[in-house]
Amino acid sequence: MKTIHVDSITNNIKEMCIEANYYLADDMKEALNLAQKEEQSPLGNQILGQLKENLVIAGNHQIPICQDTGMAVVFASVGQDVKIEGGSLTDAINEGVRQGYTEGYLRKSVVKDPFFRENTKDNTPAVIHYDIVPGDQIILTVAPKGFGSENMSRVYMLKPADGIEGAKDKIIEAVEEAGPNACPPVVVGVGIGGTFEKAALLAKQALTRKAGLHSDIPYVKDMEVELLEKINRLGIGPAGLGGTVTALAVNINTYATHIAGLPLAVNMCCHVNRHVTRTL
Secondary structure (H helix, E strand, O other): OEEEEHHHHHHHHHHHHHHHHHOOOHHHHHHHHHHHHHOOOHHHHHHHHHHHHHHHHHHHHOOOOOOOOOEOEEEEEEEOOEEEEOOOHHHHHHHHHHHHHHHOOOOOOOEOOOOOOOEOOOOOOOEEEEEEEOOOOEEEEEOOEOHHHHOOOEEEEEOHHHHHHHHHHHHHHHHHHHHHHHOOOEEEEEEEEEOHHHHHHHHHHHOOOOOOOOOOOHHHHHHHHHHHHHHHOOOOOHHHOOOOOOEEEEEEEEEEEOOOOEEEEEEEEOOOOOOEEEEO
16 A cells, blocks of 8 residues: 655645646647637737737746636545545645645635635635545646636536537537636536536536547537537637637536436636646
8 A cells, every 4th residue: 555645745736736827737838829820810819929928927937827826626536545644635735725825925815704705815725626546646636716717607407308409509608608707718618417516526627638638428529629619609709809719628528417407517717727737
């Protein structure tokens, strides 16, 4: 059995919080480069160029890509043959977030209570999703989520009779209603199936898949390709000022569901779509 000390988890989470906020992931860099080649609007092309310039400045000066450094979302796939020593895994992750946001001079955006909104002053607690998997490793993904795009996300409880076409209509509707508010060009994470909460989790996880990497389910891949084309024909464009690139990617995850339901969640993310993954 492999043993991992909580200090290692804390240190990695700290570094990942800083890395995700200072540097754009390679897949998103490639997506932005491709978007600038494809954008037909001169203004949209100029905006994409400015976004890329901002990334260079952020990396060179080690400052956040965006002023909204997000609420820390952490996916932890924990091997069942791993022994964690030295304390609580949840506490270790939250300590890593606290250190990362404090030492990295990242904006603290979390309040203790949704109505009595006192800031926690260290961006904790994180939102942590655990998955117990075979093996002797822990795979950690840190995905800071800004709320300009998060607020534009939607959950629909469709009828089975709505089918694939009904689902596609709702996904396009969600992006169209979001307009400029989700800071386009966006990445559209979609979850279909499961239950109310499972669909939302699937959509969130879909955002961490590399842009341009399609589902291995043929009909889902076809949906991703078709929806990206249709969304980019909406004309919303970079920063919502018009253009031919409204989305950089559409990532769809599916799951088994009940005979009476068709849950659908759309989780929007802005062009930075921050995510960093490490294996311990």
